[in-house]
Amino acid sequence: MPEDSTEHPDEGGKGIDRRMVLGGAAVAAAAVGGGLIGAKASSAPAPMPMPSEGDMETHLDQSSHLFKLTAADRSNYDGGYLQGANEHTFPILRGQRGSVYFVRLEVGGFREPHWHPTAWELNYVISGTAKWSILGTHPDGAYHNAVFEAGQGDLVFAPQGHLHYFENARTDAPLDVLVIFNSSAGEPYDDIGIVASFNAMPRDVLAAAFGVPESAFGAIPTDIKPIVIGRRK
DSSP, X not given: OOOOXXXXXXXXXXXXXXXXXXXXXXXXHXXXXXXXXXXXXXXXXXXXXXXXXXXXHHHHHHSOSOOOGGGSOOEEETTEEEEEEOTTTSGGGTTSOOEEEEEEEOTTEEEEEEEOSSOOEEEEEEESOEEEEEEEEOTTSSEEEEEEEEOTTOEEEEOTTOEEEEEEOOSSSOEEEEEEESOOOOTTTTOEEHHHHHHTSOHHHHHHXXXXXXXXXXXXXXXXXXXXXXXXX
């Protein structure tokens, strides 16, 4: 999703997957203890505690458990807006691999087609009707594309790495969706949008892949940046 005004430059705009880092450290420690690594390695001093763990505990002990999501700063777009609680805006989430967004799509609004390299996505429709499309690979070796509508009270799950989008299916009311990720990164730092994806590829390669003249891609913007929320013209 949007550019997060609270990005921490020293973190490159990405949340740190501390569980994976700590899990790797635990495996290494087990290998040393079990004699899987030579005696020379086993005599090495124990690693220092990771600063992120202390930082995480500090936030759990001292940060507020309450976040006013719909009162948070908005990231505004032509087709709607979103408000997010991630480890930068809601410090208690730091290290917890979780973030939440309130998404409003106005009439004609759509969430840019995209996928998340490191997170799944769970969507709860608060009000309105959403049209969904989710494309992914399956054990039979084929692409499966699920197209459906979701209404008030429905849950929609987009698996990690699956291309997906949703749009406001109604012409008389906005669409409100609560989106939950198993990542603490602020949007759009854990998603790759379709427009940026096209712009990362040479035009002649795109033309060959689609079987059309290269000129067919001439009107595509050349900026590699997220659209996030757009509006049908």
